[in-house]
Amino acid sequence: MFNAITITAVPVLDQDDALAFYVGKLGFKVTNDVDMGFMRWLTIALPSDPERHLLLEVPGPPALSEEVGSQVRDLLTKGALGLACVLTTDDCRKTFEDLSGKGVEFTQDPTDQPYGIDCALRDPFGNQIRITQPHQGPVEITEADKARWRAGAESS
Amino acid sequence: MSAAEDANRRLLRARDAIDRHFAAPLDVPALARVALMSPAHFIRQFKAAFGEPPHRYLQRRRVERAMALLRDSAWTITEVSLAVGFNSTGTFSRTFKAVVGQSPSTYRGRSQPLPAPDCVVRAWTRPAARAVVATGSSSFGEAAVPTGP
Numbered sequence: 001m002f003n004a005i006t007i008t009a010v011p012v013l014d015q016d017d018a019l020a021f022y023v024g025k026l027g028f029k030v031t032n033d034v035d036m037g038f039m040r041w042l043t044i045a046l047p048s049d050p051e052r053h054l055l056l057e058v059p060g061p062p063a064l065s066e067e068v069g070s071q072v073r074d075l076l077t078k079g080a081l082g083l084a085c086v087l088t089t090d091d092c093r094k095t096f097e098d099l100s101g102k103g104v105e106f107t108q109d110p111t112d113q114p115y116g117i118d119c120a121l122r123d124p125f126g127n128q129i130r131i132t133q134p135h136q137g138p139v140e141i142t143e144a145d146k147a148r149w150r151a152g153a154e155s156s
Numbered sequence: 157m158s159a160a161e162d163a164n165r166r167l168l169r170a171r172d173a174i175d176r177h178f179a180a181p182l183d184v185p186a187l188a189r190v191a192l193m194s195p196a197h198f199i200r201q202f203k204a205a206f207g208e209p210p211h212r213y214l215q216r217r218r219v220e221r222a223m224a225l226l227r228d229s230a231w232t233i234t235e236v237s238l239a240v241g242f243n244s245t246g247t248f249s250r251t252f253k254a255v256v257g258q259s260p261s262t263y264r265g266r267s268q269p270l271p272a273p274d275c276v277v278r279a280w281t282r283p284a285a286r287a288v289v290a291t292g293s294s295s296f297g298e299a300a301v302p303t304g305p
Binding site (some may be wrong): 012013014056070071073076078105106107108109111113115118120122124125126130149 | 157158160161162164167168169171172175176205208237271273274275
């Protein structure tokens with residue numbers, strides 16, 4: 001029925017500040033920047049994944065009432081709008097070091113997980129972004145994993 | 157960014173510091189500095205933004221991390237309590253039981269590793285409100301700060 005996820009909206013408080021962060025620090029490229037008069041259509045994508053765009057949109061009038069826009073921005077800056085995206089990388093720890101050097105705010109240090117290594121950061125507005133370095137190749141399923149899953153299935 | 161949004165964002169920065177550095181000896185003055193607020197103002201504003209005061213948020217984060225280590229590791233209760241930032245096993249066990257409703261060893265015996273990514277576990281299994289729990293952690297500094305009207 002569907003082919004792909006092509007655009008996902010990410011709420012931001014200021015589109016120029018968003019570009020300084022997503023392009024200037026994280027390495028996204030601007031894919032559309034169009035002044036439509038009533039709004040600025042601004043999308044970014046990773047150079048390695050140019051067909052999947054993030055739409056950087058400021059919640060407010062006239063799309064939302066002043067009051068509702070303010071409520072959305074309140075939740076955004078409290079971190080309550082959740083996850084903007086999960087990005088994959090070949091080297092989570094190096095990415096963490098590079099971005100930390102650029103002043104990016106991390107909320108979780110690189111951590112070993114069964115599926116790889118991951119860490120998490122905040123954008124300047126409150127969105128969470130997670131970075132995952134998936135394990136390469138086949139992941140071995142151990143007897144301990146099977147026992148854990150059986151126990152989980154039986155207890156649920 | 158409005159003044160309120162800016163204050164929210166600074167409070168979120170302090171809450172993120174709790175989530176990232178929960179095992180360190182955090183106190184109100186240090187977290188208030190992260191939020192660029194006076195300690196008394198920080199405590200009030202944190203509660204207004206997130207629905208619970210900062211010491212409670214920290215306590216529940218530590219208990220949540222302890223629950224994860226009890227489920228997933230073979231560490232002793234003492235090792236778990238130190239790893240999540242408690243100074244004494246006694247304080248840890250009292251706090252854990254008050255928050256979770258069972259002792260750390262009982263919890264360990266009745267629980268299994270959760271088949272979910274760590275970030276989901278952290279976000280969704282931090283214990284919710286039960287009784288108000290005395291932390292026994294006077295070093296946090298919240299009680300020493302006059303909160304005012």
